[in-house]
Amino acid sequence: MPVDKSGERVREMFGQIAPRYDFLNHLLSLGVDHWWRRTAVRRAPPAPDRPILDICTGTADLALAYWRAGRGTAPVVGADFCRPMLQRAKEKCRRLRAHGVRLVEADAMALPFPADLFQIVCVAFGLRNIQDPQRALEEMVRVCRPGGWVVILEFSMPRPSLLRTIYSWYFRWVLPRIGQAAAPNRFEAYHYLPASVGEFPPQQYWTQRMEAVGLTGVSAQPLSFGIASLYLGQKSGQDSERSETPLFSG
Ligand SMILES: C[S@@+](CC[C@H](N)C(=O)[O-])C[C@H]1O[C@@H](n2cnc3c(N)ncnc32)[C@H](O)[C@@H]1O
Structure with a gap:
C-alpha cells in the first residue's frame, strides 16, 4: 500500500513526535546523523555573508551545522511547515x-x-516526506542563486547484501x-519511516531529476555504506555581484 504523504497527515x-524527535533521531542512528550533516x-561549504536555506528543517540540525560552518557570517533560514518542530528548533x-538562524513556517512546495x-x-531527510518532491526540487532550484548549490541528504538502501539484510531487519x-515506545503517536510514525524509505527510489532517480531541473555537476555519494546518500548539484549561470535582496520584506 502506498504511504499516505498528504501534507496534513505528515x-x-x-507534530506528535516533535518533543522526542531529536532524542530518537540520534539514538536510532547511533549519532551518525551528525556526521552525515557535517559531511554535507x-x-x-558556505561563503561568508550570503544566505543559506534549509528546507524541511525540522529541529534545525542542518541549519545549525551551516551556521557553525559559516561562523555566524552567513545568515541561515530554516523552513518547515510543522509548528511544533519549528518550536523545538527555536528553543x-x-x-x-x-541568532543568525531565522525560522520560517513554509511549505517546501x-x-x-x-x-x-x-x-x-x-x-x-525531508524530500521523501514531501507529497510532490519534484515540485520541492524545482522550488529549491528556483530560490538558489546561479552558481549556488542544491544539497540533499536522504536515506538509501545500503549496497552490501549482508548489511542490507541487517538494515532491513533493524528498520x-x-x-x-x-x-513507538519512546514517542507514542497515533500515526505509528516509526512504521512510516521504513515504509517511506522502502519506497524511496534509487540514487539515479534523484540524480536524473536533479539534472532535469537544470542542475549541473550532479553527484551522489553513499555515506556509511549507502545507509544515507549525499546529492549535490550546482545551479548553472553566472553569479552576479548584485546588491543583496532582503531576506524578508516588511
Ligand atoms: C524527518 S524530518 C527531518 C528534519 C531535519 N531536516 C533533520 O535532518 O532532522 C522531516 C521534516 O520535513 C517536514 N516537512 C515534510 N513535508 C514538508 C513540506 N511539504 N513543507 C515543509 N516541511 C515539510 C516535516 O514537518 C519534518 O519536520
Missing part, C-alpha cells in the same frame, strides 16, 4: 545563541522567497518498536 505526524556542509537556536537568493539550498522490526 504535518500532524511530525564540508562538501558544499534549540536560542539555547545555542544561534511553495517557498515564500524570491528567485536566485540563496548560495546554498539544502534538505536533510522493519527494531526501529518501529523503539520509536
